[in-house]
Amino acid sequence: MIARLTVAERQSALLILIVMSFLGLAMAVAGRGTPFGLHGFLVIAASIGVGIPLLRKFYAPEPNPAQFEQYYDDPTKVGIVLAMLWAIAGMFVGVWVAALLAWPDLTIDAAWASFGRLRPIHTSGVIFGFGGNALIATSFHVLQRTSRARLPDQLSPWFVLLGYNLFCIVAATGYMMGVTQSKEYAEPEWYADIWLVIVWVVYFLIYIRTLARRKEPHIYVANWYYMAFILVVAILHIVNNLAVPVSFGGFKSYSAFSGVQDAMTQWWYGHNAVAFFLTAGFLGMLYYYLPKRAGRPIFSYRLSIISFWGITFMYMWAGSHHLHYTALPQWVQTLGMTFSIVLLVPSWASAGNALATLNGAWHKVRDDATLRFMMVAAVFYGISTFEGSFMAIRAVNSLSHYTDWTVGHVHAGALGWVAMITFGSIYALVPWMWKRETMYSARLIEVHFWLALVGTVVYVFAMWNSGIIQGLMWRTYTDSGTLAYSFIDSLVAMHPYYIARAFGGLLFLLGAIVGTYNVLMTIRVAKRERAQSDGGTDVPSYGRDPVLQAGE
Amino acid sequence: MHDMVVAFSKSWGLFYLIALAVGVVIYAYWPANRAGFTRAKNSILDKDDRPWS
Ligand code: HEM
Numbered sequence: 001m002i003a004r005l006t007v008a009e010r011q012s013a014l015l016i017l018i019v020m021s022f023l024g025l026a027m028a029v030a031g032r033g034t035p036f037g038l039h040g041f042l043v044i045a046a047s048i049g050v051g052i053p054l055l056r057k058f059y060a061p062e063p064n065p066a067q068f069e070q071y072y073d074d075p076t077k078v079g080i081v082l083a084m085l086w087a088i089a090g091m092f093v094g095v096w097v098a099a100l101l102a103w104p105d106l107t108i109d110a111a112w113a114s115f116g117r118l119r120p121i122h123t124s125g126v127i128f129g130f131g132g133n134a135l136i137a138t139s140f141h142v143l144q145r146t147s148r149a150r151l152p153d154q155l156s157p158w159f160v161l162l163g164y165n166l167f168c169i170v171a172a173t174g175y176m177m178g179v180t181q182s183k184e185y186a187e188p189e190w191y192a193d194i195w196l197v198i199v200w201v202v203y204f205l206i207y208i209r210t211l212a213r214r215k216e217p218h219i220y221v222a223n224w225y226y227m228a229f230i231l232v233v234a235i236l237h238i239v240n241n242l243a244v245p246v247s248f249g250g251f252k253s254y255s256a257f258s259g260v261q262d263a264m265t266q267w268w269y270g271h272n273a274v275a276f277f278l279t280a281g282f283l284g285m286l287y288y289y290l291p292k293r294a295g296r297p298i299f300s301y302r303l304s305i306i307s308f309w310g311i312t313f314m315y316m317w318a319g320s321h322h323l324h325y326t327a328l329p330q331w332v333q334t335l336g337m338t339f340s341i342v343l344l345v346p347s348w349a350s351a352g353n354a355l356a357t358l359n360g361a362w363h364k365v366r367d368d369a370t371l372r373f374m375m376v377a378a379v380f381y382g383i384s385t386f387e388g389s390f391m392a393i394r395a396v397n398s399l400s401h402y403t404d405w406t407v408g409h410v411h412a413g414a415l416g417w418v419a420m421i422t423f424g425s426i427y428a429l430v431p432w433m434w435k436r437e438t439m440y441s442a443r444l445i446e447v448h449f450w451l452a453l454v455g456t457v458v459y460v461f462a463m464w465n466s467g468i469i470q471g472l473m474w475r476t477y478t479d480s481g482t483l484a485y486s487f488i489d490s491l492v493a494m495h496p497y498y499i500a501r502a503f504g505g506l507l508f509l510l511g512a513i514v515g516t517y518n519v520l521m522t523i524r525v526a527k528r529e530r531a532q533s534d535g536g537t538d539v540p541s542y543g544r545d546p547v548l549q550a551g552e
Numbered sequence: 553m554h555d556m557v558v559a560f561s562k563s564w565g566l567f568y569l570i571a572l573a574v575g576v577v578i579y580a581y582w583p584a585n586r587a588g589f590t591r592a593k594n595s596i597l598d599k600d601d602r603p604w605s
C-alpha cells in the first residue's frame with residue numbers, strides 16, 4: 001500500500017510524522033507526569049507506528065502510473081477493517097456497561113473501570129470509532145464512484161483516516177484517565193478538539209476537490225448527505241468546543257459558555273450530532289448502497305432532494321427538546337418541539353423512499369441478508385424518528401426524560417438504524433473492494449443478521465418497558481399526596497430489564513464478531529485467489545448483479 | 553438583545569424557512585429537471601470500475 005504512494009507523497013507523509021512527533025514531545029515535556037504528558041507519548045508512539053512501515057518502503061520506486069487510471073480504494077479498505085474492530089471494542093464496552101448496571105458488584109474497583117469512565121468509552125467507541133470509520137470509508141467510495149473521478153491525491157485520505165483514529169484513541173484513553181470536559185458526545189478536551197478540526201477540514205477539502213474534478217455533471221444525492229454530515233459536524237464541533245485551556249501544558253479547559261447558554265449550545269450540538277453524524281451520513285450510505293444492492297434506482301429522486309433540505313434545515317432547530325422543563329425560555333422549548341414534530345415528514349419520506357425502492361424486489365430481500373440488513377435499517381429509521389418526534393412533545397417528555405425510554409430510543413436508532421445500515425453497506429462493499437463475487441460466507445451474514453435483529457428487539461423492548469415503568473413509578477402519588485414509590489423501588493423494578501438488555505446487547509456484539517470474522521476471511525480468501533492466479537485478475541467485479549448468492 | 557433575537561427568529565425565521573421550502577419544491581418539480589434526475593438515479597447502477605477520463 002505504501003509503495004503505491006508517490007515518492008513526493010511519501011516525503012510529505014514523513015514530514016507530517018516528524019512534525020507530529022515534535023508536537024507529541026512538546027506535550028510530553030509540558031505535561032510531565034499528567035494525562036496530558038501521557039497523550040504526548042501516545043502521539044509520538046502513533047507517529048512512529050506509522051513511520052516505521054513508511055520508512056521501510058520509503059525508497060521503493062515510483063508506482064506504476066497505470067494505477068492513476070483506477071479509483072483509489074486503499075483508505076476505504078483499511079477504514080472498513082478499522083470500523084469493524086471499533087464495533088467490537090465499542091460494543092464490548094457497551095455490554096460491560098450494561099452488565100455493570102445489572103450487577104453493580106461486578107466492578108473491579110479501578111478508577112478507569114468505573115461506570116462513569118466506561119460509559120463515554122462506549123458512546124465514543126461506537127459512534128465515532130465504529131460509525132465514523134464506516135462513514136469515512138464509504139464516503140470515499142461513494143464520492144469517487146458517483147463523480148467518476150479519482151480522489152485528488154493519495155496522502156490526504158490517509159491523513160484523514162489515521163488522524164481521525166488517533167483522535168478516537170486519544171479520546172478513549174483520556175476518559176480512562178479522567179480527562180473530560182463533561183459535555184456528552186463532546187467529551188474530549190481542547191487539544192484533541194483542535195486536532196479533529198484539522199483532520200476534518202482536510203476531509204471536507206477532499207470532498208470539494210474531488211467534486212471539482214468530477215466527470216459526472218450531476219452530484220448524486222448521497223454526496224449531498226455526506227457533505228452535509230462533514231460540513232455541519234465541523235460547525236457544531238467548533239462552536240460547542242469553544243473553550244479556554246487553563247494552560248497549554250495541561251488538559252483542563254473551561255467552556256466559553258455558561259449556564260443555560262452552555263446547556264443550549266451543548267444540546268444544539270448534541271441533537272445535531274444525532275442528526276448529522278448518526279443520520280445524514282448514514283442516509284448517504286442508504287441512498288447509494290441500497291439501490292445498488294437491490295439493482296433498482298431509488299424510488300423517487302425528487303423526494304430524496306426534498307427530504308434532504310427538510311432534514312438539513314429543520315434539525316438545526318430541534319435541539320431544545322433535550323431541555324424541556326429547564327431554565328430555557330418556554331418559547332425556545334416550544335420551537336424545538338414544533339420542529340421535531342415537523343421533522344417526521346422528511347424522515348419518513350426517506351424511510352418510505354427506501355422501502356418503496358425495494359417494492360417489487362421483495363424476493364431479493366428474502367434471499368439476500370445483506371439487502372435485508374438495509375431494509376431493516378430503513379424500518380428502524382422510521383420507528384426511531386417517529387418515536388423521537390413523539391418524545392419531543394413536552395408532555396410526553398415529562399414521562400420519558402431521565403428514564404430508560406430515552407436509552408431505548410437511542411438504541412432503536414443506534415442498533416436498528418445506524419449499525420444495521422452500516423453492516424449492510426459493508427457486506428455490499430467488501431466483495432466490490434476485494435474484487436470477489438461474494439462474501440466469504442453467505443450463511444454467516446445470515447447468522448449475523450438474526451443475532452443483530454433479535455439483539456436489537458430484546459434491547460429496545462427491555463428499555464421501553466423499563467423506561468415507562470420507571471417514569472410511571474416516579475409520578476404515582478398516594479391519596480395523601482406523597483410519592484407512592486421510593487427510588488429504590490423503581491430500581492428493583494428495572495433489574496430484570498437490565499439483565500434482558502445486557503443479554504440482547506451480547507447477542508448484538510456476537511453478531512458484530514461474526515461479521516468481522518466474515519470480512520477478514522473474505523480478505524484472506526481474496527488474497528489467496530489473487531496469488532494463485534498470479535496477480536492477473538484485475539477483473540472489475542464491481543457493479544455486477546450483486547444478488548448472486550442465495551441466502552441459505 | 554434577547555427581545556431582538558426573539559423578534560428576529562419569530563419573523564424572518566419563519567419567512568426564510570417558508571421561502572426555502574417553496575424553492576426546494578419548485579426545484580424538485582421543475583419539469584426541465586426531470587430528465588436530469590432520472591438519469592442521475594439510474595447512472596449509479598452502471599457497471600464501471602474506472603474513473604472517466
Ligand atoms: C452491543 C450493543 C450495545 C450495548 C450492550 C449498549 C449498551 C449501552 C448502555 C448500557 C448504555 C448506558 C445506558 C445508561 O446509562 O443507562 C448505553 C448508552 C449509549 N449507547 Fe449503547 N450499547 C450498544 C450499542 C450501541 C451502538 C451501536 C451505538 C451507536 C451507534 C450506541 C450508542 C449509545 C449512546 C449514544 C448512548 C448514550 C445514551 C444516552 O445518554 O441517553 N450503543 N449503551
Ligand code: HEM
Nearest residue numbers: 274278321322340343384385388389391392401410413414
Ligand atoms: C425525527 C427524528 C428524531 C427526533 C425528533 C428525536 C427526538 C429525541 C428526543 C425528544 C430525545 C429525548 C431528549 C430528552 O428527553 O433528553 C432524543 C434523544 C436521543 N436521540 Fe433522538 N430523535 C430523532 C431521531 C433519532 C435518531 C435517528 C437517532 C439515532 C441514532 C437518535 C438518537 C438519540 C440520542 C443518542 C438521544 C439521547 C441523547 C442524550 O440524552 O444523551 N434520535 N431524541
